[in-house]
Amino acid sequence: MRITCPNCGERDRREFYYQGDALALSRPAEDAGLDAWDDYLHNRDNPAGETRDLWFHEAGCGAWLVVERNTVTHAVLNVTLAEKATP
Template sequence: MRITCPNCGERDRREFYYQGDALALDRPAEDAGAAVWDDYLHNRTNPAGDTCDMWFHEAGCGAWLIVERNTVSHAVHKVTLAEKAKR
């Protein structure tokens, strides 16, 4: 899979560190309980199809990116710098 970094251009995905779902960044409250924290820390969805993920350009410019891609075809649809993404 190739990811086009807005700063560095097209690179192999091995230059990047996958962080997870960009839309599920909400942490539980401190007092949410052990079961809620266990679920947050250890369970991940594994969707087949279009996703919106956070990636870190570890071996490049050090930017955080939001990558919209398809997990079945490995097609990358859009890459945005996280700092410029709409919130």
């Protein structure tokens, strides 16, 4: 898979660190129970189809990116700097 970084251009996905869903993950309160923390740390949806994910350009410019992609076809549909992405 190739990701086009807005700063660096097209790069192999191995330059990037995958963080997960760009919008759905919300950290529990400090006093939340163990079940809430276990769910936050270990359970993620794995949808087939279009997703919006947060990626870090670790081996490049260090930018955080929102990558819209299709998990079935591996097609990258859009890449936006996270600071400019809309929810």
